[in-house]
Amino acid sequence: MMADRRRINGPPGGTRPAVFASNLQSGTSATDRAQRQRQPSELRKIFLKTGLIPTASGSSYLEFEPSASLAAARANPKSLIPPSSALKLACTVHGPKPLPRSAAFSPNLVLTTHVKYAPFAARQRKGHIRDSSERDLGVHLESALRGAIIAERWPKSGLDITITILEAEDDRWWGSAPDSHDASWGMMNVLAGCITAASAAIADAHIDCLDLVAGGVAAIVSDENTGASTGAPKLMLDTDPAEHRSILSACVVAYMPARDEITELWLKGDSSKASLEDGDDRTGHEALIDGAVDAARGAHTVLAEAVRESLLKTVGQI
Amino acid sequence: MAAPAATAAPSVPPSLSLPPSQFARLQPHAYLLAHLSPPSASNQPSIRANGRAPSQFRVTSANAGSLTHTNGSAVVRIGDTAAVCGVRAELLHTEDIASWSVSQASGSNKRRRLADLGGKLSEEEDDEDTEEDRTHIEDLNLLVPNLSLSTGCAPGFIPGAAPSALAQSLSHQILSLLHSTRLVRADDLRVWYQPPNLGPEEPERHNEDEPMDVDAEQSATAEEKPREIKAFWVLYIDIMIISLAGNPFDAAWAAVLAALRDTKLPKAWWDVDNETIVCSDSVADARKLSLRGLPVSSSFGVFEADAAAGWRAHVIPDVAEQEQKGKKGFPERWILADPDGYEEGLIQERASIVVDKEKDGKTTIVRMEKNGGWTVDTEDLRQLVEISGRRWDEMKRILDQC
Numbered sequence: 001m002m003a004d005r006r007r008i009n010g011p012p013g014g015t016r017p018a019v020f021a022s023n024l025q026s027g028t029s030a031t032d033r034a035q036r037q038r039q040p041s042e043l044r045k046i047f048l049k050t051g052l053i054p055t056a057s058g059s060s061y062l063e064f065e066p067s068a069s070l071a072a073a074r075a076n077p078k079s080l081i082p083p084s085s086a087l088k089l090a091c092t093v094h095g096p097k098p099l100p101r102s103a104a105f106s107p108n109l110v111l112t113t114h115v116k117y118a119p120f121a122a123r124q125r126k127g128h129i130r131d132s133s134e135r136d137l138g139v140h141l142e143s144a145l146r147g148a149i150i151a152e153r154w155p156k157s158g159l160d161i162t163i164t165i166l167e168a169e170d171d172r173w174w175g176s177a178p179d180s181h182d183a184s185w186g187m188m189n190v191l192a193g194c195i196t197a198a199s200a201a202i203a204d205a206h207i208d209c210l211d212l213v214a215g216g217v218a219a220i221v222s223d224e225n226t227g228a229s230t231g232a233p234k235l236m237l238d239t240d241p242a243e244h245r246s247i248l249s250a251c252v253v254a255y256m257p258a259r260d261e262i263t264e265l266w267l268k269g270d271s272s273k274a275s276l277e278d279g280d281d282r283t284g285h286e287a288l289i290d291g292a293v294d295a296a297r298g299a300h301t302v303l304a305e306a307v308r309e310s311l312l313k314t315v316g317q318i
Numbered sequence: 319m320a321a322p323a324a325t326a327a328p329s330v331p332p333s334l335s336l337p338p339s340q341f342a343r344l345q346p347h348a349y350l351l352a353h354l355s356p357p358s359a360s361n362q363p364s365i366r367a368n369g370r371a372p373s374q375f376r377v378t379s380a381n382a383g384s385l386t387h388t389n390g391s392a393v394v395r396i397g398d399t400a401a402v403c404g405v406r407a408e409l410l411h412t413e414d415i416a417s418w419s420v421s422q423a424s425g426s427n428k429r430r431r432l433a434d435l436g437g438k439l440s441e442e443e444d445d446e447d448t449e450e451d452r453t454h455i456e457d458l459n460l461l462v463p464n465l466s467l468s469t470g471c472a473p474g475f476i477p478g479a480a481p482s483a484l485a486q487s488l489s490h491q492i493l494s495l496l497h498s499t500r501l502v503r504a505d506d507l508r509v510w511y512q513p514p515n516l517g518p519e520e521p522e523r524h525n526e527d528e529p530m531d532v533d534a535e536q537s538a539t540a541e542e543k544p545r546e547i548k549a550f551w552v553l554y555i556d557i558m559i560i561s562l563a564g565n566p567f568d569a570a571w572a573a574v575l576a577a578l579r580d581t582k583l584p585k586a587w588w589d590v591d592n593e594t595i596v597c598s599d600s601v602a603d604a605r606k607l608s609l610r611g612l613p614v615s616s617s618f619g620v621f622e623a624d625a626a627a628g629w630r631a632h633v634i635p636d637v638a639e640q641e642q643k644g645k646k647g648f649p650e651r652w653i654l655a656d657p658d659g660y661e662e663g664l665i666q667e668r669a670s671i672v673v674d675k676e677k678d679g680k681t682t683i684v685r686m687e688k689n690g691g692w693t694v695d696t697e698d699l700r701q702l703v704e705i706s707g708r709r710w711d712e713m714k715r716i717l718d719q720c
Contacts, residue, residue, distance in 0.1 A: 006481050008489050010462040013414035015552045018407065018584060020599040024592070053561040054398045055472040055659065070386065077601045080584050085386040090560050092470030114477040116469070119556040120388045120404030128464065130478060162470030162477040164558055166402060167385055 007128055017125070020081060023175070033173055034069035034083040036223075036236070036243040041291075043238040043298040044086075048196065050204040050310035058093035058205025060306070062197040064169075064189075067240050081174060084242035085123075087189060088167040091197040093205040096157035103158075108151035109207075110158045113142040115194060121168045122186075133184060137191055140266060144195045144254035147263030148213045149202065159207065163194050170242040183268055185219070185241040188252040191266065192217045195254045196299045203307040206314075211256035212303050213263055216296030218288050219250035220274045232275035235287055237295045248273060251288040255296035265289065342367065347664055351623055354652050368658055373705050375616070375656040378713070380572065380720040382580040389553075390581030392720065394573040397658060398563035403573035405581045406554045409509070409595050412547055415458060454504040454550070456497055463492040463555040465570055471562040472659070488567055492557070492574060495672065499613045499684050502553070502578065506607050509595055511588035512545040548588040549595045553581070564659035567670065571615045576717055581607050611674040613684045614713040616706040619657035619665035620693055623650040651693050655705060667691030669699070671706045675714075681707040 003009045038044070045065035053059035066074065069083040096109055103110075115137040117126045130138075145161070169186035172178075192215030199213045221244040222233040233248050241247055249269030253262050271284035282290070342349045349367060356362040365371060376397030385391035388404040395401075412418045455461060467485040468477045475482055481489070496502065555577065557570045585603035589596045598604075653669075654661055672685040683703060688694060694702075 006486055007464050008462055008493055009459070010408075010552055010554065011410050011415065011459045013410065013416060015408035015410045015414075016595075018409060018586065018597045019594060020584070021589075021596045022599050024596065052400075053471065055561060055563055056470060059470075059561075079599045080582070080597075080601060080604055081599050082386040088385070090469070094470065094473045097473075114470075116477065118402070118404065118466075118558050119464070119554065120385060120391070120406050123387055125406055125408070125554065128466070160470070160477070162468075164469040164560065166404075166558070167387065 004128065022079075022081075033175070033245075034067060034240075034243045036240070037068035038238075040234060040236045041294070043295055044240070046196070046299060046302045048200055048302050048306040050200050050306055051313060053090070053092050056092040056094055056201075056205075058201040058203070058207070060091045060197045060200040060204060061089070062091070062193050062200075063088045064193065067243060069243070084170055084173075084240055085167050087165075087169055087193045089163055089165045089190075089193055089197055091161065091163045091194070091201045093159065093161050093198075093201045093207070095159035095205070096154040096207065097159075099156055099158045105156065107155045109149060109154040111142055111146055111149065111151070112158065112160050113138045113145070113198070114160070114162045115141060115165065115190075116163070117165045117168055121165045123170060123174060133187060137187065137194065140191050140264060141194050141198060144191075144213060144215070144264035145198055145202065147254075147261070148199070148209045148211060148256060150208045150210060153208055159202075161198050161201070163198065165190060165194075169240065172247075173242045173244075176245070179246065183247075183250075185239075185247050185250055185268075188217050188250050188266065188268070189238075189240070191215060192252050192295075192299070195264070196303055200303055200306050200310070204310045211258040211261075212300060212307060213254045213256055214296040214300035214303050215252060215254050216292045216294065216299055217250060217252045218291030218295055219244075220248045220269070220271055220284065220288060222246055222248060222273075233273050235274055235276070235291050237291050238298075249284070249288060251285070251292045253289065253292040253296055255293050255300070257297055257300050262289075262293070342660070346660065350621060350661065350664055354621065355623065355650065364652075366654060367660065372652050373655045375709055375712070376658070378572070378716055380576050380716050382576050382720045388577075389583060390577045390579070392573050392576030392580055394569050394576060396565065396569045396572070396656065398561055399559070399565060399569045399658075400561040401557055401559050401566070401569040401573040403555060403557045403570070403577040405577045406556070407551045407581070407583055408554065409586070410458065410460070410550045410552045411595065412549060450504065452497070452500065455500075455502065455507070458550060460504070460507050460550055460552050461493065461496050461502060461555065462552060463489055463496060463557065463574065465489045465492065465557040465559065465566075467559050467562065467566075469558050469560055471559045475562075484566075488570060491567060492555075492570060495571065495613070495615075495685060496555075496574075499611065499672070499674075501575075501609050501611070501613065503608055503610065506583065506605075507551040507553070508547050509549040509551070509586045509588070510545050511548040513543050515543065549586070551583055551586075553578075562659065564657050564662045565617050568615050568617050568656065571672075572713065572717075575612065575614070576720060578607055578609060579717065583607065611684075612710075612714060612717070613672045613674045614706070614710045615670060615672045615685075616702075616709045617656060618669045618671075618702055618705075619654050619661060620667035620669070620691060621652045621654055621661065621665055622667075622691075622693060653694065653698060653702065655709075665690075667693060669694055669702055671702055673703065673706045673710055675707065675710050681710070 047063040050060045064087040066086040067084050119126050169189040171186040195215030218237050219239040220233045223245045249271040251267040254264035271288050274284035353367045354364050378396045380394045382392040389407045390405040393402050465488045467475045582604040584597040586597045667690040669688040
């Protein structure tokens, strides 16, 4: 592979991530596992603040509350291996600005979205060039926002939305071996965060929208050893993948509460095995989508509050 | 111009009332100049458009260790410029270094020679140590700083594109400053292995009837088996400029410094059974880097009342003479500490000074860079070093708190 000459490259022979002795011993004790301390329908707190980047037309910073295990590990550090991680991302909006002369005529606002992980965002070091999962996130984010922005008010204009993820969520607990239920579950939480943050930044840039779009995640998880009455898969909102033994299926929505509209829906995995309460005759995926919408409603309250703050700040300046 | 407007529409107040923000955009140079040189009658002090005194830095805050997946991390905000730095350590096995065996042979010769010298001054030893530091850290690329501006930090940097010239230049400046200050000790990055002394047992078992002196000789050589370097830690230092409003280098360097001060490397050893390096995940075993000093960078920009005056003086000598007579002295200029984004657009000449202070409070200049003009002279530079020294005290207080 050609070395990237525009960046400072490490040793040409390559480096290896540290291997911890505790990982080499097979069968890490189950008590070390991160456990979900929240109720199934309890959401994590979200920190959302707008207007932190004055050079951009709109900006926001979003942070999820650290899970109980991470908070404990931070308060009393014992191991260098973090039990889980909490999403942290910064979003900027530049525009609306005129499209370059070379661009084709567009009667609508042209939306471009970029999502990039910082190299230190995940457990594995990320590259400097966007990989396919980051591009995928960008496409999902664009479709989520396109439905909310009133694009025909800015013909021949462009809007750039850039998201830098400083800390991402894990796809599974670090100690568990990869298995058949693996998928990039962490990415879905990241997308939900991206949607909420981008929506706040767009509002901060004073761009007309139909409503604030909020992202929400729900998942069907099966935690065999939790000591519950049945080992049947259950529906949980705002799941942190590191806290669950196996996630069967997850869903992320971008939701506008005022219009009761979903602009983006992304469902992964097998949702047929969900065990719902008696008398609940929804199918698994219906329940999953409803759950994700509920999570998005929760995020929306935070979003609305952040946007209100941003508005008061601008009114105060004038 | 204002008069006809006023007569035409008497209800509207006389229209010289351009809001300051628009005047700043239309005539940036005149706007800043008006702030810096208020009419002598008004009795106002000369302050910058952003309300700071010329030698005043912006409010700085630092916060370390907030990112989970890093060995050390820091967020530094200088005014509206914000930099996030994360340090990730990975292992470079010596078997992955192409020329390791060759360079090691010559290196160990040197060490043996050193050992032979025996009683020599500790100062010399330190010199030799730093010399080896330099070769290991620089030749093996153990420090890998990369700065990214494509985070939407300012309009004009296209996200997803290759690093801009500014980003490349800043990354390189940080790398060269890391090398020239010798901030990180190579000894912190080495993973040593002491081969076990198994030598004497084997010959005893196999050749019992051989003379004893051969045995003793062999055991002596086995005992001398030197400990060897099995791996190095490579520090990937990634800096994301989250918000850019002027003076990115100071913010980036402060973030690197704070992150390195926060960096903890796990205890690592060579595992003979697995033939690899394993680390302990215990926080108690991990150790911090012992950095050399605390080099703090301060940047300055020179704002000139009439930027062309200096050039004119050289191209058309007569004009210069006239101007000299008219103004009685050099054209006015102000040295602005820590320029923000607005000021940077109006500045040609820049100076960047990195200083460190020794325990006795003596300021040492680690790096000095001045380019883009000739209005700053030696006396000015001396003053700038003094200001940088004061900035050092301030930054030390901030970094110690975080």
